[in-house]
Amino acid sequence: MRDRARIVIIGAGIAGTSTAYHLAKLGVTDVVVIDQGPLFRTGGSTSHAPGGMFQTNTSRTMASWARYTIQTFAGLEVDGKSGAAFLGGIELAETPARMQELKRRRGLQQSWGIPGEILGPSEVKRMIPIIDETKIHGGLYVPDDCIGRPLLAAEAMGIAARAAGIDFHGEVEVTGFERTDGRVSAVVTDKGRIEAEMVLCCAGIWGPKVGRLAGVPIALQPMQHQYVKTEALGILKELSQGGAVESAMPLIRAQDHSLYFRQHFDQFGIGNYRHAPLPVDAETLLPFRLAPRMPSCMEFTPEHFEECHRATVNLFPVVAGAAQADAFNGIFSFPPDGMPLMGEHADLPGFWVCEGVWITHSAGIGRSMAHWMVEGDPGIDVREADVNRFARFQTTRRYVNDRGSQQYREVYDIIHPLAQPSVARGLRTSPMHDRHVANGAHFWDVAGWERPAWNEANAPLTANLALPKREGWAAEEWSPIQGAEAVATRSAAGLYDISTFTKLVVEGPEAARFLNYVLANDVDKAVGQVVYTCMLNPRGGVISDMVVTRTGADEFLMLTGTGSGLSDLAHMQKVARAKGLGSDRLRIRNVTHEYCGIGLWGPKAREILAAVSDSDVSDAGVPYYKSRLIQIGYVEARVLRISYAGELGFEIYMPAPHGRATWDALVEAGAPHGLVACGIGALDSLRIEKGYRLAGADLTGDRTALEAGLGWSVNMKKGDFIGRAAIEAQKAAGVPTRLCCLTLDDDTAVALGKEPVLKDGAPVGYVTSANYGYAVRKMIAFAYLPVALATVGESVEIEYLGARYSATVANDPLFDPEGKKLRA
Incomplete structure (x- = not known):
């Protein structure tokens, strides 16, 4: 060796x-x-x-x-045997809810370029002769799903x-x-x-x-998972032509009972997730040389197979009475x-x-x-x-076990895009958390933080508003209160807890030079200047977007996403190491938990802030895209004149111990002005009608800043930066796609994200994010479309749960396109 x-x-x-x-x-x-x-x-x-x-x-x-x-497995071979057998795969629906889920998954297939079709019970029967088709509503068939070896x-x-x-x-x-x-x-x-x-x-x-x-x-939890092979079955021997064919049937998933199946020549294989999670301590796993059998295979526990067996026989009566030829609890890995x-x-x-x-x-x-x-x-x-x-607490043994166990339980469940974890909650809260609880906040877990999605205390605000209604799938993890909070922000002012944003201090004599290399825009500006910028990969793709404020000659405050912040930090640290920048020249500190943040946005925001501060918060005192230190009551806070809501307003940051007092002061001062404490459900609506992109959805590493419509945030005059060559090349060649704003023509139609966008019945893109815009009174969706279709007025369709709705490419942004409200 x-x-x-x-x-x-x-x-x-x-x-x-x-x-x-x-x-x-x-x-x-x-x-x-x-x-x-x-x-x-x-x-x-x-x-x-x-x-x-x-x-x-x-x-x-x-x-x-x-x-x-x-595709790769199909091209691999050992002793004349291929690495893949293309049998196709069928996901079964035993309930109406699962049938709806299969329609959603068919939409995902169109979005991602996977062939597939919805089958009726009789069509499933033709492909799976041993099934009792009276027990199913249909299935989703993918012809090139396969058995991998x-x-x-x-x-x-x-x-x-x-x-x-x-x-x-x-x-x-x-x-x-x-x-x-x-x-x-x-x-x-x-x-x-x-x-x-x-x-x-x-x-x-x-x-x-x-x-x-x-x-x-x-952060990985090994879990036991059952797999059983029956004894030889006559009908399978016949289907396999006497054992000559490994499988004459497609792969099968019966997710309503957390099961999957495959044919092994004349035997039937049954995979079972329908049992209590059985976590294994990685430290106790033996190496191959010491294990009595294969170390990733543990003794079969028959008590965990009983429900699985009943569900299997219900679908496949031929299995009734069949003995088990092999059965074991195999170990697989489950991250949180x-x-x-x-x-x-x-x-x-x-x-x-x-x-x-x-x-x-x-x-x-x-x-x-x-x-x-x-x-x-x-x-x-x-x-x-x-x-x-993951944050450090998300890598602790108990957290990984509990969240990994939830992943195991839900591996085949119908999971709503906004579904929230049910375990390991309440571990990361802002200083204002008790105020949110008092407001009846409905919390969403965002990177381990508890963030209010909406506040039940604002339910009375919905009474006199003509808000759109939602039903079924679209109404899960949604409330009309989000609409009332969005309207209140536009008409008066909204107060938002933005403490969860990742806050990084970049300092040292190389800080400006380093940031100008790792970020696309020019941040080497005067002290107090705020800059919106992106972090690009070498392909020009948008890793993340952030706001950077110069707070001193050699000091910058970077505000980046709640979910992407730790990855952004790791990326910057890696670049700094590659450039040989030691702590004497560059330091990057994560101060997220040292400071909290409050967003005060809306036409009344300046009046409210002025009521609690002796500092000059006028347009001259705190101009648009500028930052200042001001006094709020007894507290010194940094305000940034920016607004993710697309309204006049401020982001306010102060030491975390002062957060609740500052929040309370703003609530009291805002009461006469109609100030409302709001959640991120309203904020997402406000940002999408203003045309602001959402990192991780509208912005990804696979689409360049030019395609995302953020070319204005890329400064080509400042010198070299990561992704520059790719941006230059694309500027010369032209972008293949553009992020477009779409409005759905049907007032009752809904999109949640990842639905296919079609032209003349063929997929041309997918919804990156969507929400209702309460000011423009339209359901809005973003999607990357080929440049030939990225024209205002172009008509396309969005498929939602199998139904197709017409949509139109619209102006971007829809709300306050000249930005007058922001600069008021």
Whole structure:
């Protein structure tokens, strides 16, 4: 075994072999892959995964990885056997609610470019002869869903990577790591140490243990999951032509009972999520050499299979009375939010993570990891999967267990886009939290923060307003109070708790130069100047957007998103390290919990602020896009003359201990002016009719700032910055798509996001975000459309739960297009 390598990969399961395979494709072969088990049946989840690969996912990124993976598996071969069998997949609907969900998923397929169709019961029966079609309402069929052969795929990719020059070693156990100058510098094993520039942890269910050895948290919960194979069934033997065909039926999901099925020649395979979560401590998992059986397979617990068996027999009567030929509790990985963990860990430079990877997405994720490690960009938006997205408390053992258990329970549930977690709540609150509780706030969990979505105390405001109504799916996690709060903000003033925004202080003699390299706009302005800008990747894609204020000669305050802040911080720290900027030249401090924030927006905002401050808050005293320190009662606060609501107003930041007193003072002063405490449901409505983009939805790393309509925030005169070359090239060539504002023509129509946008019946884009604009009285949706369709007045359709509604490309923004209210 070599004693040094550019990259050491820990784990030779599907994630590790896939990354090695794609590194080799990039010509990077100074790589060593090690695993504690034998190659390539290492004993992890890859070794027992049933291999069902369904592509449809609410995440565009995950669906993209899945499509690439099935194509890659189909091209892999060992001993003449392919890595994939294209049988198609069918998701069954046993209830009307699930049938509606299948229509939503068919919409997702159109948005992501996945072929599919809704089938009736008799059509499902033709494809699945053993089903009792009277028990279903229909199904969703995808012709190129497939059975993946993960062990074969891992072996094939490992063989190809080895042939290219990458070393693989089995039965090598990691015992520790070495650090030099704060970076990982070597992997210590029971067979010796390997010096490395980078280490990639692909240890799967052992990931948390490897993370502990490295001194970094890996937020992953291993969970037991049941899989059973019946004895041989005569009808399946007949369908498989006497055992010649592995499966004559598509893959099957019966998600109403948290089940999935596949044919194994003359046997029937049953996967069961319909049991209580059975978490496993990663520290107790044995390596292959010590385990009495495969370490990721535990003893079958029949008491957890009883409900599953009844539901299976109900759908497939031929299974009644069939004995079990094989049954085990296999172990899979569940992160707190169900998404993979990817990227270089902020706590240990050089230590990369690729965990929580399911077979379905493995080749796509491996390709992204290889490009990310070698080229600095994964080639696709990975915001949802960034390993640095979690706050420290979200990586504690109990949090990961409880949220991971919820992910297990809900893996096949019908989940509303705004559905809120039911466990591990109330852990991150602002100083004004008790005031929100007193107002009857309905809270949403945003990156672990409790944020008011609306306040029940404002219900009387709905009485005299002609607000649109919602029913069914569209009415979940929604209230007409959001509309009343939006109207109150536009007519008088709204008070918003914005404490959750990530607050970073960037300081030092290199601060201005550094920020001008990592951000697209020019922030090297006079003290007190506020600048809106974006953080771009090398492709010109928008990683995040933020507001930056120069607060001193060598000091800047950066305000970025609640959910993206920790990833933004990790990205900036990584760039700073690459530039060799030590703490004597640059410091980046996360002061999010030191300060709280209040948004005071609306035509009465200045009068209200003036009532509690002796400072000059006039237009001359605090001009638009300027920042000042002012006195509010006894408290010194920083105000920024900006407004996410598109109204006159201020963002106000003060030390967290003073937040509640400041809030109370504003509430008292605002009462005569009609001030209303509002939630983020209203704020989202206000921002969309003003044309403000939402990071993570309208803004992603896969669309450039030019496509997003933010070219005005990119300064090409200031010198080099990340993404500059891509922006220059696109300026010359022209953008392929543009983010467009659409209004739905039917006043009763609703969109929630991710619905397909169609022209002449064919998908041309998808809804990135949507909400009702109460000032313009229209349902508004944003969508990237081909430039040929990105013209005001162009007619398209949006498909919502199977129904199609006409929509029109509209002016952007719809509300106060000249910005007069902001500058009042």
